[in-house]
Structures are given as structure tokens and as C-alpha cells.
Amino acid sequence: MTEDLDARAKELDREYVFHSWSAQAGLDLPVIAGGSGATVWDHAGNRMLDFASQLVNVNIGHQHPAVVKAIHEQADLLVTVGPATANLTRGRAAERIIDKAPAGFAKVFFTNGGADANENAIRMARLHTGRDTVLSTYRSYHGNTGAAIVATGDWRRMPNQYARGHVHFFGPYLYRSEFWATTPEEESERALRHLERVIESEGPATIAAILLETVPGTAGILVPPPGYLDGVRALCDRFGIILILDEVMCGFGRTGRWFAFEGYDVVPDLITFAKGVNSGYVPVGGVIISDAISATFDDRVFPGGLTYSGHPLAAASIVGSIDAMQDEGIVEHARRIGTEVIGPGLQALAERHPLIGEVRGEGVFWAIELVSDRETREPVGADVIGRLKGALVSRGLVPFSADNRIHVVPPCVVTEDEAARALAIYDEGLTSVEDDLLRRG
Structure with a gap:
């Protein structure tokens, strides 16, 4: 009987499910x-x-039993609620996240996943600065929505270029250096000089944000060399550019730290997250917003929102997950x-x-x-x-x-x-x- 269930699962999958990033004919996926x-x-x-x-x-x-229990308990209490409400579980989830963030962050905007977290971080940066251009690296992946996929540097952006104002540059990757570097220090110095020239050539006054994965994941787990990320921070400060660090894949324990950037002497202006915050038990993501950017929208409407922003089941899974990760x-x-x-x-x-x-x-x-x-x-x-x-x-x-x-x-x-x-x-x-x-x- 059990073998029949595996066969049935494959049969239904082939018949009815359309898979991402795949040519559909001939797929034979594990159950x-x-x-x-x-x-x-x-x-x-x-x-x-x-x-x-x-x-x-x-x-x-x-x-994990603590996360499953949190979802069950929330399902018994309230399965869903609109974003234009105050909800205790949502508030507790945001509180847990802010507790792990650096000083100077006090607000969380919840999304449905990592792509729309990056999408909304880009929106915030553009509105805060009044500028348009977003710089990101060729070796990157930021999600498969309009601006996020164009910010992505790999082949997946090429058939999806529908968003405006994106420019790419090369980040550090010593093993395949674009800069003829032979040491981590050379790679860092030369990659920073390359980025500086891109900023100057594009026009600093046009650039809203630099969007980087703290440790690029799908692109190769490219651990940044010494001095690189704080060098990017210095360039952002010099030119009034917002630094967005994408912690969707590398955050919440993946690097052995709550946030990957904690190991690199840098604090961004916006932090995007998803994946590890609740291990994907319920779809969720978000943007952790610095006080300066949050204040921009104190008396100005933020023109973004999602039906399931801060969904209570997702929020409960975040609370259960962060508490368990901390306690254990x-x-x-x-x-x-x-x-x-x-x-x-x-x-x-x-x-x-x-x-x-x-x-x-x-x-x-x-x-x-x-x-x-x-x-x-x-x-x-x-x-x-x-x-x-x-x-x-x-x-x-x-x-x-x-x-x-x-x-x-x-x-x-x-x-x-x-x-x-x-x-x-x-x-x-x-x-x-x-x-x-x-x-x-």
C-alpha cells in the first residue's frame, strides 16, 4: 500500500503540478x-x-515539536486576520525579530517570502532617498518577483527584465577573481574600487540602494573577504546610499550566527529575511527597518501591502522557532x-x-x-x-x-x-x- 502512495504521488505530480525553474516534460521528482x-x-x-x-x-x-505546537495552538485560536489589525501573535513575532536585530531597528514589515521582502526593501529605499537606481551583484539571487528578479545577477533575470533602474557589478570571489587578485585583501580592495567606479559612473545622486546578500548563497556561498562589507558600508555612507543586506538564505542560524552580517563589522539600513526565521513551516518573510527609514513613513503613507502580511499562523511559527532556537x-x-x-x-x-x-x-x-x-x-x-x-x-x-x-x-x-x-x-x-x-x- 505504501509503495502505491509513492506511485500515486508521482502520478498526480506529473499530471497536475507545474514546477518552477524546470522544463516540465520528463520530470521525475523524489517523493x-x-x-x-x-x-x-x-x-x-x-x-x-x-x-x-x-x-x-x-x-x-x-x-520541530515546538514550532508545530505553536502553529496548532494558533490555529485553534485564530487562523487568519487582515493586516490592518493589531494581533498579539504578530506583535510577538516582530518583537522576537527586533530582539535579534542591531540597535537602531524597531519595526518589521511582514511579507509572504524573501522575494517580496526584497521587493519592498527596494521600494522603501527609493521612497526614502527619492532616487531610483539599485545596484546589485552579478553573482546573486534575490527572488522571482518584478524588481527582485531584475536585481538578481544570474541567468534567471534575463527572460524576466520588466523592472526599471537596476545596475549590476562584480562582487568579490577570490577563487575566480574578476580583479586578478591573489589574496583576500587584494580581492576586497579591488572589488571595492570597482564598486566605487560603478557608483561614480552611474551618478551617486541617482542611486537609492546597494542590495547585497551578506553571504551570497545560490551563487556559491561566497564568504566575503576581510574589509569588504564594511567598505561597502563606507561607500554607502559617503554617497547617501541605502545598504540593504539580504539575509533570506544566510540569516537565522545558517552561518552559525543569528544574522550573517554580525561576523563582518557592518550594520545595514534594511535587512530582509525569510526562510530560516521559521524554517518555511508557513510562508513568511519581511523587512527589518532602521529607525531613520521607518520615520520617513510616520506621516507619509507607505504604498505597499499584502493580504497575508503578518499572517497569524506564520507569526506563531516565528515565535515558536526563535524561542526554540534560543532555548536549545x-x-x-x-x-x-x-x-x-x-x-x-x-x-x-x-x-x-x-x-x-x-x-x-x-x-x-x-x-x-x-x-x-x-x-x-x-x-x-x-x-x-x-x-x-x-x-x-x-x-x-x-x-x-x-x-x-x-x-x-x-x-x-x-x-x-x-x-x-x-x-x-x-x-x-x-x-x-x-x-x-x-x-x-
Whole structure:
């Protein structure tokens, strides 16, 4: 009977569901029927380690009892309410978020997810400054709504360019430096000079905001080099530009900190969030607004809103999640397991496997960059990534891949034993692909 449920799930999916970022014909997707912590399973009970955290959002793990309980209790009390009301649970959620934010932030605008969080942060910056242009990097992803997708730097913006006033620049990425840099310090200095020239060339008085992922995620988990983010902050201050830090993927424990920017001596003007704030148990996102920008709208209408802004089920899940992460030391656990287990384990794999060009990351936010030649750093092709993904899945691990990389992004609650088992699976998968490449010559 259970195998029939898996088959039925696939049948219904193929027949009726239209999937994102995919050509629809020929899709054969895995069935996930349940989960707990860092493990998921299908209806037949086949268990897999979720080292993708679905879309790098299930930070607290699957089915955390405190979050599930909070949603249930709110559902019994009040399932929905309009945004133009005061609601105790919504207020508590905002209070929990502000408690983790830096000094000088006191308001949260709730959205339905990360894309519309970035959309509304851009709107706030433009209205606050009276300027139009938004600068963002080519290696970035900010969501799939009008301005957010055009702010995105990768290929996904190209068929979606409907928004105005966006300019892209190159951020730091030492392994594939655009600036002929050989050290992190050179990369930082030269990337900042490049950004300064872009600002000057576009006209500082036209630029409303610089929008950056604190640690670019889908683009490669590009940990910023020393001095870069505070250098961007200094440029923003000099030219009167709003700094928006996108913490949608890297926030709420993913880097081993509540906010990724806490590790880089920088405070933005607007902070966008989603994903990890409640691990996606209910769709939610938002903008954390600095006092100066919030004051702009004290006597001026903010022309934005969403029917489900601050939805009570989402708000309850935020309260349950932040409280549990704090009470159980989950953020600290993510930092420790990254430093003591995942990081060293991936570096050991890099020493054994010629396919690995670089390993980088922090907390539970890591990337393995795969190359066909370590000297030239030529990226492997999609065929190699496809074979490696197949090898990982067959051994019981849900992988996350992007371009020529495998991202190692388990939930923050992943145990040492689970991490060790995953590292062994990566090792076996890489060995099988390398052996296959040798046989093929």
C-alpha cells in the first residue's frame, strides 16, 4: 500500500503540478512524505539525509515539536486576520525579530517570502532617498518577483527584465577573481574600487540602494573577504546610499550566527529575511527597518501591502522557532558543528579528491566547487554534477547543486553522527564519479 502512495504521488505530480525553474516534460521528482530533524522519507519508509534543507530553509529541522505546537495552538485560536489589525501573535513575532536585530531597528514589515521582502526593501529605499537606481551583484539571487528578479545577477533575470533602474557589478570571489587578485585583501580592495567606479559612473545622486546578500548563497556561498562589507558600508555612507543586506538564505542560524552580517563589522539600513526565521513551516518573510527609514513613513503613507502580511499562523511559527532556537542553543550548535565537523571534513575530502577545486563556508553553509582541472580551474560540466547527484541520492542523501557546485547545507540541528555519515556519502559519491571519469578516459 505504501509503495502505491509513492506511485500515486508521482502520478498526480506529473499530471497536475507545474514546477518552477524546470522544463516540465520528463520530470521525475523524489517523493517526500515525512521528516524529522535532518532526515526525510517517502511513503515506503526509505530514509534520506536532507543536506539541502529543502531550499536551504529548514534551519530548525523538519517537524520541530515546538514550532508545530505553536502553529496548532494558533490555529485553534485564530487562523487568519487582515493586516490592518493589531494581533498579539504578530506583535510577538516582530518583537522576537527586533530582539535579534542591531540597535537602531524597531519595526518589521511582514511579507509572504524573501522575494517580496526584497521587493519592498527596494521600494522603501527609493521612497526614502527619492532616487531610483539599485545596484546589485552579478553573482546573486534575490527572488522571482518584478524588481527582485531584475536585481538578481544570474541567468534567471534575463527572460524576466520588466523592472526599471537596476545596475549590476562584480562582487568579490577570490577563487575566480574578476580583479586578478591573489589574496583576500587584494580581492576586497579591488572589488571595492570597482564598486566605487560603478557608483561614480552611474551618478551617486541617482542611486537609492546597494542590495547585497551578506553571504551570497545560490551563487556559491561566497564568504566575503576581510574589509569588504564594511567598505561597502563606507561607500554607502559617503554617497547617501541605502545598504540593504539580504539575509533570506544566510540569516537565522545558517552561518552559525543569528544574522550573517554580525561576523563582518557592518550594520545595514534594511535587512530582509525569510526562510530560516521559521524554517518555511508557513510562508513568511519581511523587512527589518532602521529607525531613520521607518520615520520617513510616520506621516507619509507607505504604498505597499499584502493580504497575508503578518499572517497569524506564520507569526506563531516565528515565535515558536526563535524561542526554540534560543532555548536549545541551535545557532551555537550550527557554528560549532561547522567549525569542528563539517568544515574539517570537507577540507579532508578536498585533499583526497582531485575533482574538488575549493571548499568554502561557515556554520551549516558550505560549497564544494568541482573542477575538471585544478590548475586551470575549469568547472565540471552538468553531466558530472548529474552523475554526482545520482550517486549521492542512491546512497541516501538529498543534495543541493548549483552550476558546478554541491552545497552542503543541512539543518542547523544536524548531529555529529549525521554529519559524519553525510561526509562518508560525499566521499563515496566523489570516488565513484572520479573512477567513472578515469574509465572513460
